[in-house]
Amino acid sequence: MLKSLKAAGSAGMEMDCANGFVRKVFPILAAYIADYPEQYLVCCCMENSCPGCSCGPKERGDTSDAPVRNPVETLAALSAQSRGEYPTEFVDQNLRPINPFWADFPHCNIFACITPDLLHELHNGVFGDHMVKWATEATGGQADEIDQRFRAMTLHPTLRHFKKGISMTSQWTGTEHKNMEKVFLGVLAHATDPAVQLAVRGMLDFDAAWSAFHTSKDIFIKLGIRKHFNINKIHKLKHYVDSISKAGYNASNKRGYTRQMTVWLRRQEAIYKFGTYLQWAVPGYSAPVESGDDAEAEEEKEEKLDLAEEQEEARLDPSSAVDVPEDSDDEDDEVEEMPRSQPSLPSFTLAKKPGFPTLTAETIAADFHAPDLLDKIASFLESKYIVPRLEPAANTIFPVYKRVSISLPLIPEVGSRDVYDKIRAVKGEPSKLTAKGHNLGVMGTPLLMGFLLHRSV
Known part of the structure; x- marks a missing residue:
């Protein structure tokens, strides 16, 4: 099904653009949506590991960062294993002998293509299969107490009321789990150890609060509910931020970020193109590494020169003077800003x-x-x-x-x-x-x- 992308991604193909022009584009494999078992087959790794990084089976419950998987290194280890060389990298990366269909795809990093599966990994997985059971056991295994608290929740038009509790339901859907997540922390209030509630809140929230879960998760070991947290679905939450966050947004000042993200992307493309040219012109070339003080001083010097040039241009030609925002960069990197509409009245x-x-x-x-x-x-x-x-x-x-x-x-x-x-x-x-x-x-x-x-x- 994806075979045609090999030639199209390498040689390009002409396609109709939205503005009516015909342009030459290079379609590549950038996202791959798969269920839990298929992700491990596509990434050629064991199911007790992670398809995104090379953490060990007993390191999945930690917050430590493991090296991300590299397609070149993975293909080299698979190729050596197929020739009977039995490389140590094959074992260290928890690989299994599979012929990857993506080996010849241009510009393809299959490990970065795997998208988060919110339904099976988050709602039905971490929350439904693990967190609800652990929290219920933390109340002394009193499922009746949890049911009574769900039944006693105040009615609200935007919230589902579980009038029969949750213990008698055998088949859950993602929608039901999402409705449970909205009130679950309130259900646990004063029913369990505060550390249990902190861990649940850390799991229900995101990113920084996820670290709070790992800080408080040992309460489940202390209560005898768990012996370890080497669970794939919990570990994969660590990669959610990398999968959905925008690097260009993080590089901006969070105000007027669309324009700044476009500038950032243009710069990244320019750096990549020039780096590729240097590698061709001077094989083995590597850019000198500047110290932090030198780089900061050089950047400050460039900003002063840019400001002086803009002031001089405004003095010579007042009609060309424009308002320059504080985070403005070189003129070559400026992006045409969309006209701002006046805030609508409520x-x-x-x-x-x-x-x-x-x-x-x-x-x-x-x-x-x-x-x-x-x-x-x-x-x-x-x-x-x-x-x-x-x-x-x-x-x-x-x-x-x-x-x-x-x-x-x-x-x-x-x-x-x-x-x-x-x-x-x-x-x-x-x-x-x-x-x-x-x-x-x-x-x-x-x-x-x-x-x-x-x-x-």
């Missing part, structure tokens, strides 16, 4: 009909716990210089809505999609025992920002 959306169309101010103050309603309305009208024809009173009728969607100001540097903040207000109702069974009470759930008494949550 707007709101309501339902066509209110949930409670005819409620008096007195009823709203009592049933919805809003005793300052009339005072707040008066303050708002005064701040907007609005003089009402009738002064709001206790018997004034107001329509009450259950939800309002507010459109947030558009940030062009982040994206062009509209972002909405949905604010819900639910009238609290107590639990009731009806002929059909027990109806749970309904109430709004606030998010309190302040000092957390329980640092694990």
Whole structure:
């Protein structure tokens, strides 16, 4: 299926561009989506190792960095093994004798092509198969306690309520696990050792918090739940950042990063092309390594020269003067900046009909716990210089809505999609025992920002 990429990636092929031109492109294999067993077959490694790096089977539970797999070294070890030479690299890298289909693909690093499998590795794997079981055992193996906590969770329109708990479910889907992840840390609050909750939070969060999991994971060994953490799916989380993060973004100042990322990519291409030329012109050439102080001084000198040139150009030709941002670089690297649109004003959306169309101010103050309603309305009208024809009173009728969607100001540097903040207000109702069974009470759930008494949550 991918055989045609060999010739196309080496010799190129003409293709229609989006702007109507015909261009010569070189399609290469850059991403490979495969399930868990196929990843190890494609990467020619044992299933007790990692398809991305050469860590040993007993090093998968550590945070230490192992060398990433190199296609050239891997092909050399496989070739030597096929000739009966039995190289030590074949064993050290946990390889197995497979003829790789990607050996002749141009510019192909198959180990960097493997994409994260969030469903099987993260949601159903690390969380569903491991973290839930470990955390349940950490509560003393009390599955009934976890079920009771899931049933007692407050109802919310954006969260799934597991009214029967989780222990009786035999077949889980990725969607169900994702819904569990949203509330699982709250379920464990004060039910287990704080170190268990810190480890779970580190796993549910990302990157820096992932390190927190490794800092707190020994609690599972202390409780006798685990003997080691040499698990492939846990180890592969370490490579997620490298798979999805943008090197150009990390090199920017995180503001106006699209322009800076384009400049960074252009520079990387220029360095690569010039390095290739030097290797051709002077075989064996290697660039001299500058000390940190020398490089910093040289960079500062170049910045001063650039600034002096720009000031001189502006003095000679005032019409050519432009505003130069602080992080601006050489003119040759400048990228045409897209026109910035003015931030859109926030707007709101309501339902066509209110949930409670005819409620008096007195009823709203009592049933919805809003005793300052009339005072707040008066303050708002005064701040907007609005003089009402009738002064709001206790018997004034107001329509009450259950939800309002507010459109947030558009940030062009982040994206062009509209972002909405949905604010819900639910009238609290107590639990009731009806002929059909027990109806749970309904109430709004606030998010309190302040000092957390329980640092694990």
